[in-house]
Amino acid sequence: IDTGNANFKDQDKRAAQLESQGLRFLGMGISGGEEGARKGPAFFPGGTPSVWEEVRPIVEAAAAKAEDGRPCVTFNGKGGAGSCVKMYHNAGEYAVLQIWGEAYTALLAFGFDNDQIADVFESWKADGFLKSYMLDISIAACRAREAAGNYLSEKVKDRIGSKGTGLWSAQEALEVGVPAPSLSMAVISRQMTMCKEERIANCKAFPNFPRGPSAEARDKSPNSPDAKQLYHAVSLCIIASYAQMFQCLRELDKVYGFGLNLPATIATFRAGCILQGYLLGPMTKAFEENPSLPNLMDAFTKEIVAGLDDCRQILAKL
Secondary structure: OEOOOOOHHHHHHHHHHHHOOOOOOEEEEEEOHHHHHHHOOEEEEEEOHHHHHHHHHHHHHHOOEOOOOOEOEOOOOOOOHHHHHHHHHHHHHHHHHHHHHHHHHHHHHOOOOHHHHHHHHHHOOOOOOOOEHHHHHHHHHHHOEOOOOOEHHHHOOOOOOOOOHHHHHHHHHHHHOOOOHHHHHHHHHHHHHOOHHHHHHHHHHOOOOOOOOOOOOOOOOOOOHHHHHHHHHHHHHHHHHHHHHHHHHHHHHHHHOOOOOHHHHHHOOOOOOOOOEOOHHHHHHHHHHOOOOOOHHHHHHHHHHHHHHHHHHHHHHO
């Protein structure tokens, strides 16, 4: 069983090589990190159905359980289906983490400090819409301080690498003709962070370019106009990122014939993995009610309409 971050196209080759030696193979992506090891992760198996059925009781027992008690695992289909799902799980993770990073940067530009940003993010959990693991760790990161009292974020090197899954996902999206700008730009943004020397040189080349907190007096509370507009903008961007991720999976299912059950796959993201959060519930329901739903965004028209103008307003202020 390969539980690593593998390119799904390699899994058929591995299965054939091992079968020639009398071994059976199952590609099974896994997400959960150290918490998943303790409390149960999400699993994304794919390959030969009979092989899956042999290990199914063990995996279902080990998997995280969603609020309805269902284990966060489903058989995703033949070939490299499981590794493909894990690839796009990671691509969605990249995109949503990028959104939270940009929300943090926007509030910094509006003059909020880390604790004020954490208060804003905390307030966004109230109605549950954005409640998620990634929001929780963003709040914790904002509040974290060194022993001396300085914000820990000020000491974190602003470079971030990647494991390849985001890049593979962006490449596959381009190859099958699915526009996935949020997924692609998240990869590009990570690549840009690695160009540290060039970024420093460019900053020196434009010494008069406005940067840092605005000197303008602003309301820095969770009820401020800036915070409310940013809430709608973030909601829109996260919906769009998930829509792109699921559209890619649907198209790749057509191209490679995985036999993917998209609502069942989305349901496995609801606990145990980094994507877990409230939104996965209504997203699963949207596809269960309409399996042929052409695009997830069709099910979130109200939130998208609310977010479009606020997104423009936030960008205009920066």
